[in-house]
Amino acid sequence: MADILYTYKGSVYANITNKCNCRCTFCIRFVKDGVGDADTLWHKTNPTKSEVLDAIRNFDFSGYDELVFCGYGEPTCQLDILLEAAAFAKKEKHLKIRLNTNGQGSVENGRDIVPELAKVIDSISVSLNAPTKEDYEKVTRPLHSNGFENMLEFTKRCREEIKDVRWSIVDVLPQEEIDRCLALSREHDIPLRIRKKT
Ligand code: SF4
Structure with missing residues (x-):
């Protein structure tokens, strides 16, 4: 069975589903099986809620203060599992919770x-990927229409509540393109993190 929880560069990650509504050209899962x-x-088969909760319950989080989905x-x-697992990790393991997401969650769940x-969730990182709708569609290839607008609206809503x-x-x-992403970041008052390629 694949790993539900794994560690990478000093953080613990939760891999709760292989479902995705994008087909990013750079996606690491098309290149290698593990991280x-x-x-x-x-x-x-995607893990059940109880399998995810068991994985969190049985993991030794000594030395870690955060769980990243x-x-x-x-x-x-897999919103139902995400919400319950995050609440469980917070309550039972006293962890901060971070979500890395493509920003399509609201349209996905209707x-x-x-x-x-x-x-x-304490902190959210949304993949911006590109500064314009045209570039975003090319790189991210979202299954939902208006993917760029969905991601933008989702991030703005998160900024209001998180x-x-x-x-x-x-x-x-x-x-x-980086400069245009920085301009977008300033325009919407959403901090931008420029990650090094893994
Ligand atoms: S959002 Fe993109 S990078 Fe993330 S899992 Fe889906 S296809 Fe891969």
């Missing part, structure tokens, strides 16, 4: 999910 100490992050899939595609996230919200891009983008 960090996980041999594979591909589940034979991020794996080979989009966590908000409602504004931000109030539900705000109850259990303290620590940021966009992220990878430093492989051309400088001109």
Whole structure:
């Protein structure tokens, strides 16, 4: 069975589903099966809620103060498990909770999910990926229409309800695109993190 919890660069991650509603051209799961100490992050079948809760219950979090929901899939595609597992980790393991997401969660679930996230998530990192709708569609290839607008609206809603919200891009983008992402970040008052490519 694939790893539900894995560690990478000093953090613990929860890989709760392989479902995803994007087909990013750069997605690491098309390149290798595992990250960090996980041999594979591909589940034979996606884990049940009780399997995820058991994995959190049985993991030794000594030395860690945060659990990050991020794996080979989009966590908000399995919102029920995400919310319950985050609440459980917070209550039982006294962890801070971070969500790394593509920002399509509200359209995916057919409602504004931000109030539900705000109850259990301390910080959110949304993949911006590109500064314009055209570039975003090319790179992210979202299954839902208006993916760029969905991501933008989702991030703005998160900013209203959650303290620590940021966009992220990878430093492989051309400088001109990075500059336009920085301009977007200033325009919407959403901090931008420029990550190094892994
Ligand atoms: S949203 Fe994440 S998991 Fe989904 S295709 Fe893009 S990089 Fe991969």
